[in-house]
Amino acid sequence: MSPLGGPDWLRASAGAMSAFAPSDWLALDRQRDSLLVHEKPRVVLELFESLAGEPSFGYEINMYRHGLQAATFALRDGRDEETVVVALLHDIAFTLARDMHGAIAAMVLGPHISEANRWMLVHHPVFLDHHTPGHPSVDRDARERWRGHPHFEWTATFVERYDQAAVSAAEEILPLDAFRPMAERVLARRHGAAGGAAA
Ligand SMILES: [Fe+2]
Numbered sequence: 001m002s003p004l005g006g007p008d009w010l011r012a013s014a015g016a017m018s019a020f021a022p023s024d025w026l027a028l029d030r031q032r033d034s035l036l037v038h039e040k041p042r043v044v045l046e047l048f049e050s051l052a053g054e055p056s057f058g059y060e061i062n063m064y065r066h067g068l069q070a071a072t073f074a075l076r077d078g079r080d081e082e083t084v085v086v087a088l089l090h091d092i093a094f095t096l097a098r099d100m101h102g103a104i105a106a107m108v109l110g111p112h113i114s115e116a117n118r119w120m121l122v123h124h125p126v127f128l129d130h131h132t133p134g135h136p137s138v139d140r141d142a143r144e145r146w147r148g149h150p151h152f153e154w155t156a157t158f159v160e161r162y163d164q165a166a167v168s169a170a171e172e173i174l175p176l177d178a179f180r181p182m183a184e185r186v187l188a189r190r191h192g193a194a195g196g197a198a199a
């Protein structure tokens with residue numbers, strides 16, 4: 001059996017979930033929410049750290065250093081803590097699911113960040129295409145379908161300053177420890193509670 005998170009926590013041992021009593025569910029929901037406050041920052045940061053040794057597939061820096069550099073640039077610009085953390089983690093799902101990596105980052109960070117940053121995360125890959133004039137096949141104007149959207153300008157600014165620019169080994173890259181407390185604070189707070197019973 002796995003360890004419980006606290007000495008006074010209840011273990012639901014009725015067998016299948018269909019046999020759990022209302023008191024089981026109340027305890028499970030309370031214990032889950034308490035656990036996730038600490039565990040989610042740890043898991044997200046461990047996932048990010050796991051990228052440290054990845055090859056770069058041809059860029060000067062890999063995805064780990066790209067995230068660190070994006071966060072470094074955002075910090076240097078005096079952006080708020082949330083935006084620095086979003087810059088750090090915006091590509092955290094790239095290796096897991098390249099074509100959906102913006103949406104996955106938005107799902108992971110969404111409960112903890114503003115709607116502007118959530119929307120930006122979802123759409124940043126298409127906005128990045130605007131900055132590839134030398135690419136032989138990319139549609140640089142694909143972002144235009146969202147022109148006029150309330151978060152278009154912020155997404156364009158984020159991608160120009162902190163995404164497309166953060167690919168140089170010659171530019172400053174702060175270490176993860178410079179951002180870890182910020183990430184832990186942002187990931188421990190809650191913008192909107194998610195419903196649902198089970199784990
Ligand atoms: Fe990306």
Ligand SMILES: [Fe+2]
Nearest residue numbers: 066090091163
């Ligand atoms: Fe990126």
